[in-house]
Amino acid sequence: MTWWEWLLDACGALLLLCVLYGAGLIVRRRLLSRNGGTFELSHRYRMDTPERGWVLGLGRYSGERLEWFRVFTLSRRPKRSWRRDELKYDGRREPLGAEQASLYPDHLVIRCQSPQGPVELAMSVSSLTGFQSWLEARPPGTDWNRVKGSGPS
Template identity: 90%
Template sequence: MAWWEWLLDICGSLLLVCVLYGAGLIVRRRLLSRDGGTFELSHRYRMDTPERGWMLGLGRYSGERLEWFRVFTLSPRPKRVWRRDELVYDGRRQPLGTEQASLYPDHLVIQCQSPTGPVELAMSVSSLTGFQSWLEAMPPGTDWNRR
């Protein structure tokens, strides 16, 4: 085979891999959202640098847990999980500076406390309403003073 035939084969293979990856992302998102309760949710994984460390993702309510999935991975498992009784809502703010370019448009930054430390999430206003309702809708018998 000539060198240009090898080059065409390599380019064709790379294009096929990209198409399969894109199709895999679409199928994964459909599978995650088939039970409902999913929404666009970004998570700040590095708190040491102001306005940096955000990762885009999807949130899904699963009973007493909020599961967070990264957007650009094919893994069916959540990357982070927070239990409802461990999260305490601290407030919200508008994205600052470079955060506006890192997050989905019109998302707010939500500050929460957990046993492992502060948690920052970014979500839309309508998703925030659902998040607050989910936090407040604890099952009967919950010790509200424990928070």
């Protein structure tokens, strides 16, 4: 076999791997959305540098949890997960500077507080409406005084 035949074989194998990876991402997305709809949800993974650290992903509500999955991985496990009773919505803002290129178009940055510290997520306006509804729709028997922090002194 000559060198160019080896090169063609290597290119063909590389192309096959890329096609299989793409098909794997499509199948994974279908499997994730089977247990409840997914929506585009980016997460600011590193908060040490302003306007940086965003990772594109998918969000899914799973009972009392918001699960976050990276877009370009084949894993079916969420990379991050937050319990509903641990998240407190803290406001929203428009993406700034480099964030506009890092996030999906027309997404807003929202800030939440959790026991582990601040959490920044980016989602569309319609997804934000669903997120706020999900946060407010706590199950029956929830101690609203404890949740809102306005319990008796």
